Amino acid sequence: MTTFVCRRWFQFCSRQYNRTSNKLYKETLRSVSTKPSIPHVCIVGSGPAGFYTAQQLLKHHKTVHVDIYDKLPVPFGLVRFGVAPDHPEVKNCINQFTKTAKNDRFAFIGNVTVGKDITVKKLKKSYDAIIMCYGADDDRILGIPGENLHGVLSARSFVGWYNGLPEDRNLDVNLNCDTAVVIGHGNVAIDVCRILLTPVSILKRTDITQHSLEVLENSQIKRVYMVGRRGPLQVAFTIKEIREMTKLPGCRSVLDPHLFKNLSEQVSGLPRPRKRLTELMIKTALDTPSEAEVDAEWRVKFLRSPIEIIPSNDGKQVAGIKLRVNRLEGTGESAKAIPTDEVEEIPCGMVLRSIGYKSIPIDDSVPFDNNQGIIPNIGGRVTGMKGIYCSGWVRRGPTGVILSTMSDGFEIGKLVADDLNSADIDISNETVKGKDKVLDDLDKDGVVPVMFADWERIDELEKTRGVSIGKPREKFTTVEDMLEAAFD
Known part of the structure; x- marks a missing residue:
């Protein structure tokens, strides 16, 4: 009798274990299959257009990861190099950009020239969407x-x-x-x-x-x-x-x-x-x-x-x-x-x-209107290229002030976020990993990327140099000096 009871108890426990295990297994499968993919977006250009676009993208999409690439080792583009030195109040937007840069889902990658160090074609293998935000580097x-x-x-x-x-x-x-x-x-x-x-x-x-x-x-x-x-x-x-x-x-x-x-x-x-x-x-x-x-x-x-x-x-x-x-x-x-x-x-x-100024083409794979000096687009979506967008001067021409660039960045950032949320952009490709693969490729090619923490070292050294001569900062004016300051 005792043996029978023990056997029945063992069978009951086994069935309960199997049910629980099967339930857990099914729940795990369901969790894996329904777990949302993490989209990765690349922005080319770290000026106001780039940062304002990133800010809105991070705000309107709760899981997206955004990486900004810039050809210089330092961020902020026109704010750093275009705003007059006697207009420091105009540069206050840098505080807002820095807050964006501190977001766990954001990365600044400087000293990388898109179109030369890394092509748009290669970037497309690592990102679900690419937003062109570089400015106007040529003159009329x-x-x-x-x-x-x-x-x-x-x-x-x-x-x-x-x-x-x-x-x-x-x-x-x-x-x-x-x-x-x-x-x-x-x-x-x-x-x-x-x-x-x-x-x-x-x-x-x-x-x-x-x-x-x-x-x-x-x-x-x-x-x-x-x-x-x-x-x-x-x-x-x-x-x-x-x-x-x-x-x-x-x-x-x-x-x-x-x-x-x-x-x-x-x-x-x-x-x-x-x-x-x-x-x-x-x-x-x-x-x-x-x-x-x-x-x-x-x-x-x-x-x-x-x-x-x-x-x-x-x-x-x-x-x-x-x-x-x-x-x-x-x-x-x-x-x-x-x-x-x-x-x-x-x-x-x-x-x-x-x-007046005009933007220039940086990669042969992206269409460009040389007469207008812009990337052809419809509402910020690059003509004929799924998942490629543009914002700022390269979208609408070099007109307006930082405020108008902010409005443009907000518009395109929300547009891309909406496309991601509505599945207009397919984010199911598990091979898309964002910056990791890109950084590996850059390292193999001998390109030295500058991350935001590296920029902060440059920033502190520039301020220290300025204090010694009674100025708010004394900028490094060569790429070599910037890199030495970043990695000293």
Whole structure:
């Protein structure tokens, strides 16, 4: 009897064990089969477009991993290398970007050039989606005689020179003349004018590079013309920038009062930002201080188009610029500059071209519109390429400020997150592992990636270097120095 009871008890326990084991096994299988795949997204470019896109992607998708690649060892792109050194408040967005970089699902991978060190085709094997967020690395040219003379520079390169962009470190900047001409009526053009005319005592307290500070300290420039092809109601600069120029110590702003006397009647019907800007220009034009009160001046020339840069006697150096006088046809933003027969010349020793920029193709596998300087896309989705997107200047052209880039980044970040959440992008491929395989391949090819922790070492060293000379930071301006600081 005892044996029978024991046998029955053993059978009962065995059945219970088998049921439990089978249940656990089925639950494990169910868990494995329904466990969501972790999507991996690659962003090319660590400027505002890249970071704002990453921020929104991480916000709207709870498991996605985002890796940002940049060709330089340091992040933040235009914020670091494009924002004027005397505008530190504009760089505060770096704090927000750093917070994004600290997310466990994010990685910064610098010193890696997509299209050269790693192709988009290879990236597609490691990522479910790729977002092109690189900026505009080329200039629009004037296309006039004399543009290749010594003393003609790109405003973009000049900005890179004083902001520490490695490729512009050795730009040949000669300020041994009294007059410079800046072609363009945008914010970058005003930035360039302001840096040329700001007392060095002020610039010394910014993060402007030491090598450019030394050149500016010996500058002979006392007069800067800013030339634009259309009129006061079509300028692209904003009120903040012109207000700064009107308050620049020892410098007067000169705008032709004849162009502004009749504008008061048109001001009331303008949109508020344009209205305030125009009112300030009218006030500035009619209240210009005398030359005896100042050491330098900034002159704004309207309705002028450059037609030739005049060479010096030896044919090598800039000696002046020839301008065609225009008249306006139409009104408002759509007004067109129509050339007249009238021509004038301005003697000068330096010409800075600030008429716009354009992106360039970085990989043959990604379509590119060379005329517009953008990647062809429909709402941010790259034409004809599933899972490839674009954001920022390479999507819509180099227009707007950081705020407009933020809006674009938010839009595309949410778009990609929605595509991932709706399964519009297939994330079931288990071979997609994100940066791990890429880093292995880069290591085999001898490429040394810089991670965000490495950038933080560069950051601390730059700040320390700055403190020693009374500046917020002194940037490393060569890739070699950046890498040495990162891995010292």
